[in-house]
Amino acid sequence: MLDINFIRDNLELVKKAAHNKQIDEGLIDRLILIDDRRRELVSIFDDLRSQRNRAAKKRDVPLGKEIKIKLQELEPQLKNVQKEYQQLMLQVPNLPSKDTPIGETDQDNRLVESWGQPRNFDFTPQDHIALGKKLDLIDLEKGAVTSGFRGYYLKNSAAKLHFAVLFYAWQKIIEAGFTPMVPPTILREFALVGSGHFPFFKEDVYQIANPGYLVDEKETGESEYLAGTAEPSLLAYFANTTLKEADLPIRVAGWTSCYRSEAGSYGRDTQGIYRVHEFAKVEQVVLCQNDYQISDQWLEKMKDISTQILKDLELPYQVVQVCTGDMGAGKRKMYDINTWMPSRNSYSETHSDSNLTDWQSRRLNIRYQNKQGERVFVHALNNTVLASPRILIAILENFQEKDGSIIIPQVLKNLVGADKISA
RNA sequence: GGAGGAGUCGCUUAGUGGCCCAUAGCACAGGUUUGCUAAACCUGCGAGCCUUACGGCUCACGAGGGUUCGAAUCCCUCCUCCUCCGCCA
Numbered sequence: 001m002l003d004i005n006f007i008r009d010n011l012e013l014v015k016k017a018a019h020n021k022q023i024d025e026g027l028i029d030r031l032i033l034i035d036d037r038r039r040e041l042v043s044i045f046d047d048l049r050s051q052r053n054r055a056a057k058k059r060d061v062p063l064g065k066e067i068k069i070k071l072q073e074l075e076p077q078l079k080n081v082q083k084e085y086q087q088l089m090l091q092v093p094n095l096p097s098k099d100t101p102i103g104e105t106d107q108d109n110r111l112v113e114s115w116g117q118p119r120n121f122d123f124t125p126q127d128h129i130a131l132g133k134k135l136d137l138i139d140l141e142k143g144a145v146t147s148g149f150r151g152y153y154l155k156n157s158a159a160k161l162h163f164a165v166l167f168y169a170w171q172k173i174i175e176a177g178f179t180p181m182v183p184p185t186i187l188r189e190f191a192l193v194g195s196g197h198f199p200f201f202k203e204d205v206y207q208i209a210n211p212g213y214l215v216d217e218k219e220t221g222e223s224e225y226l227a228g229t230a231e232p233s234l235l236a237y238f239a240n241t242t243l244k245e246a247d248l249p250i251r252v253a254g255w256t257s258c259y260r261s262e263a264g265s266y267g268r269d270t271q272g273i274y275r276v277h278e279f280a281k282v283e284q285v286v287l288c289q290n291d292y293q294i295s296d297q298w299l300e301k302m303k304d305i306s307t308q309i310l311k312d313l314e315l316p317y318q319v320v321q322v323c324t325g326d327m328g329a330g331k332r333k334m335y336d337i338n339t340w341m342p343s344r345n346s347y348s349e350t351h352s353d354s355n356l357t358d359w360q361s362r363r364l365n366i367r368y369q370n371k372q373g374e375r376v377f378v379h380a381l382n383n384t385v386l387a388s389p390r391i392l393i394a395i396l397e398n399f400q401e402k403d404g405s406i407i408i409p410q411v412l413k414n415l416v417g418a419d420k421i422s423a
Numbered sequence: 424g425g426a427g428g429a430g431u432c433g434c435u436u437a438g439u440g441g442c443c444c445a446u447a448g449c450a451c452a453g454g455u456u457u458g459c460u461a462a463a464c465c466u467g468c469g470a471g472c473c474u475u476a477c478g479g480c481u482c483a484c485g486a487g488g489g490u491u492c493g494a495a496u497c498c499c500u501c502c503u504c505c506u507c508c509g510c511c512a
Contacts, residue, residue: 039472046472046481053444053481056493064492188502242433242469244451369433373452373468 001362002092004035017095020102020324031088038085041078045071090199093329094359097296100333103323109336110323115307116316118340123402127343128393129272131400132158135421138273138389150262150276154389157421161395161408162280162388164415169282169309169386170255176305178253178284183233185256187225194239194364195232196330196356203263204228230254230283231382235364238287242375243368249288249298250378253385256281273389274341274348282385287366287378290358295379296333299355302383303335306351309386313409315394316340318347330359337384342397350391353383 007014007028015025048071055064101110132138137158143151154162174180186208192198197205206226227233234254243250258281269275284305286298303319310317322334334354338347358377361367367375399407405422413419 042481043472049482050444050480052492056441057444059441059492061492066492068492244433367433369451369468371452375433375469 097333101323104325108323109320113319128396173253178251185227191232191236226259228260230256234285239364281387286381339394351384
């Protein structure tokens with residue numbers, strides 16, 4: 001969410017941001033019209049309430065009754081306008097940074113960093129599906145039987161590797177000074193509205209059927225949702241709080257299961273464990289001062305933490321700066337970290353590093369008192385530390401040997417308790 | 424699942440239908456004083472609107488409804504926390 005006064009003062013900038021992010025620019029015009037109406041109604045209300053308060057003070061019962069009726073008549077109008085205003089405000093995108101490439105799809109992302117070389121195999125490499133089958137590591141058939149489309153079982157060394165690589169990342173992010181947290185994954189709506197997952201990605205979020213409804217379908221309260229990342233719950237931890245500037249930067253890391261319905265991606269990446277409905281992820285979140293220079297520095301630092309882990313794992317990667325059309329509405333600047341996956345013959349997305357400035361903190365009301373004594377919204381950032389099993393594709397495929405075995409990356413050998421996986 | 428208690432501006436806190444358009448302390452910010460620091464004193468310190476300014480107005484007492492001319496205060500629903508009982512890991 002942006003400040004309404006900022007939007008009004010910078011209409012063309014905001015419209016341009018919407019245009020470049022492929023969001024309907026008409027939204028901004030509708031918002032301004034509604035806000036005009038809202039301001040008009042609010043001042044009428046302020047005036048009537050002022051009269052009412054004065055009448056009450058004078059114990060003027062007839063005048064009070066008269067004003068009360070007027071207010072009651074106008075109230076539905078104000079409520080409707082405010083509701084519509086809120087809905088529109090939630091859709092206004094953040095402004096992308098000046099150095100963000102303008103583009104429409106991931107084809108327009110800009111390569112900014114490259115490490116390692118794709119391995120030249122002196123034999124025909126197998127994909128993780130074949131390797132997983134031969135070494136009894138991944139069972140997609142049973143996964144589909146038990147869980148449905150995109151279900152999977154990790155078995156034996158793959159199950160060990162899954163936790164080993166996550167735990168390795170977990171240790172690294174703690175060493176980097178982040179506070180480890182195991183946050184909830186069953187979330188109330190406000191957390192997802194706050195992070196910006198709602199309304200933009202609502203179709204990708206699983207809604208839990210039972211809470212919210214009784215057997216007779218009467219609503220009992222708000223619905224709950226399964227989180228697709230720890231980001232909303234880590235941010236919501238600080239919702240409606242005023243921090244002290246000395247508390248910043250706040251650095252937290254969450255290890256959670258992640259759930260994604262992948263509605264809208266039918267037919268994409270249907271093979272193997274690349275795009276699945278549930279996975280595990282260690283996520284890093286930073287809250288810092290409301291200062292672009294500081295938050296952009298954190299974006300770089302968070303990127304470096306994640307890429308260092310890929311270096312430790314000896315996995316070739318590339319970092320791309322994501323273009324306007326491929327970044328979310330709330331983002332100012334974003335990097336994707338893509339790891340080499342031989343079977344896909346490409347660097348494929350394994351991490352996503354974003355600076356959302358105060359777009360989320362305004363939704364969640366996360367502020368701090370600055371040195372001047374003012375209360376201002378924090379800047380919020382998040383990045384993947386490591387997600388599995390997707391990363392296992394890179395590990396299994398890059399470390400395979402001619403004899404069909406797989407070498408365990410050096411840094412994981414102790415955690416897995418083996419040097420290699422063989423039949 | 425059942426029974427009680429509680430939620431007031433970052434923290435602590437006053438307040439039980441009009442004297443509350445919410446009290447006080449701490450923290451924080453600005454100022455006065457001042458070798459330095461501290462102390463003391465003054466001002467500000469939840470959100471918004473109008474105003475060049477002076478100043479004025481509205482909203483906010485966990486959330487949403489309701490009663491009333493008037494609600495922090497009374498009623499209803501919900502959320503959160505605490506205590507106790509029951510059940511379960």
